[in-house]
Amino acid sequence: MxxxxxxxxxxxxxxxxxxxxxxxxxxxxxxxxxxxxxxxxxxxxxxxxxxxxxxxxxxxxxxxxxxxxxxxxxxxxxxxxxxxxxxxxxxxxxxxxxxxxxxxxxxxxxxxxxxxxxxxxxxxxxxxxxxxxxxxxxxxxxxxxxxxxxxxxxxxxxxxxxxxxxxxxxxxxxxxxxxxxxxxxxxxxxxxxxxxxxxxxxxxxxxKSTLWLRLAVHGKQCHASTPALGVNAMRAASHLVVSLDKLPARFDRQDNIYMPQESTFEPTKREANVPNINTIPGEDVFYLDCRVLPVYDLEEIIGSVREQAAEIEHRFGVTVKISTVQKMQAxxxxxxxxxxxxxxxxxxxxxxxxxxxxxxxxxxxxxxxxxxxxxxxxxxxxxxxxxxxxxxxxxxxxxxxxxxxxxxxxxxxxxxx
Ligand SMILES: [Zn+2]
Missing domain, CATH: 3.40.630.10 (Zn peptidases)
Structure with a gap:
């Protein structure tokens, strides 16, 4: 047959x-x-x-x-x-x-x-x-x-x-x-x-490789009417979010087998900070979800995130603690x-x-x-x-x-x- x-x-x-x-x-x-x-x-x-x-x-x-x-x-x-x-x-x-x-x-x-x-x-x-x-x-x-x-x-x-x-x-x-x-x-x-x-x-x-980072920005809490007495962690964290937008340009290789073709770096979850409006937050925590083309070593990505964080620490007088939630090199x-x-x-x-x-x-x-x-x-x-x-x-x-x-x-x- x-x-x-x-x-x-x-x-x-x-x-x-x-x-x-x-x-x-x-x-x-x-x-x-x-x-x-x-x-x-x-x-x-x-x-x-x-x-x-x-x-x-x-x-x-x-x-x-x-x-x-x-x-x-x-x-x-x-x-x-x-x-x-x-x-x-x-x-x-x-x-x-x-x-x-x-x-x-x-x-x-x-x-x-x-x-x-x-x-x-x-x-x-x-x-x-x-x-x-x-x-x-x-x-x-x-x-x-x-x-x-x-x-x-x-x-x-x-x-x-x-x-x-x-x-x-x-x-x-x-x-x-x-x-x-x-x-x-x-x-x-x-x-x-x-x-x-x-x-x-x-x-x-x-x-793609997966990298999830937790970024905790520490400043100093104070009354919102006297900002000079504290260090606004939320402002610093927000500037850090914006400065992390440099990552796609730094890691810009494309591969048309992937959808999307490039690596992605998305700020996602943000933890609640102060419950009230009239307190300047002393801590602000957010997460970054990175999906990276396998050609890049995830340690390079972490290094670049650290550089941006160091610049924000210097500019705003905060400290940024970065921890890895998930890291899987493809x-x-x-x-x-x-x-x-x-x-x-x-x-x-x-x-x-x-x-x-x-x-x-x-x-x-x-x-x-x-x-x-x-x-x-x-x-x-x-x-x-x-x-x-x-x-x-x-x-x-x-x-x-x-x-x-x-x-x-x-x-x-x-x-x-
Ligand atoms: Zn399944």
Missing amino acids: DLSSVLHRLDKRIEGYRDEMINLQTILTSLPALAPENGGVGEAEKAKCIAGYCRKHGLTDIRNFDAPDPRALGGVRPNLVVSVPGRNRLRSLWIISHMDIVPPGEPEFWKYDPFTAVVTSDRIIGRGTEDNQQDLVASIFAALALRSEKLTPVLELRLAFVADEETGSAKGMVHLANAAGRLFNRDDFIVVPDFGSEDGSSIEIAE PPPTRETAPVVGALSKAISAVYGVDPKPLGIGGGTVAAHLRQRGLNVAVWSRQAKTAHQPNEFCLIDNMVGNAKVFARLSLLESEKQ
Whole structure:
């Protein structure tokens, strides 16, 4: 039988799974996997459900990579790897999704209970339905379709379900990459379906470095009618905010793979200072969120911020204390020409009829932890982009279509990276 009729049968098989996919989504939505720092007990129940479902449907090669966490149910944060044998058993196609979710946020913004999935003609509404259950479920049904059609993937197909993505990945992707290090190979194809556009044409291959700074400006508090008796920390802080606008000109490299193309340096949060109008504030605290092209060392950025701060200290007689809240130097991007990007593009165009484009983003996914290890990773999904919002939903067609993309990808001949 020729490949196109095989793929046609595979697509039909996946379309036939529509109701079962909705059913699994509904079950998973009822098991909120919230991290302990978000007031939850972790992913244990959800992982048990996923493993049970896979096993029941014949995906029996399941390995556990539990990260100890005394705060979580069962004392662990579970990570699962479900493997389907390929023709080439030395290389793998990974599809990595995360089990944890973010809290629902203010309940009044939700039309329905966030943990009871509501299914309409075209969507499933509930916390976690898109981020990341849509593609978690899609990956399982891609594997089930291959099995039912008695098709052997070209590479070993490995579905990874990780914990702790929303709160730093130390007990999720990082733990898995350390514990299962030998399962990952430089020639593997790795897909992380945790970012995407509405038409499915964006493949993320690069992330910017992230730097969050806290800047605390100290002056001297006094009555607002006698400013000479004090030092106005808010005025000095405001001048510092303005002088930090020199950063974009100083670090002005552009790279058109990224959106936006340049590094960004945004003053964001400002802490409350005095509660009343007639006191000159003795302290003013603000934060800077920097998303920086990987060509720059974040220490250079911090150095430049320190220079601006020193100038303000001198000019206004304040002291500025700078502390780092988050600092993640971006790993080198995945090449646009990496075979995983090419193969994924082929599968996407076949299913969705779009011409995929590689791009870089300012946010972060678990891909960074793998790229740091020299692995090529393509971050892709077709999604409605409702992650972290109230009334989050997954379009059922995206869940079904993405399953077709994953299944197709596993049958494509795969040159080495
Ligand atoms: Zn996510």
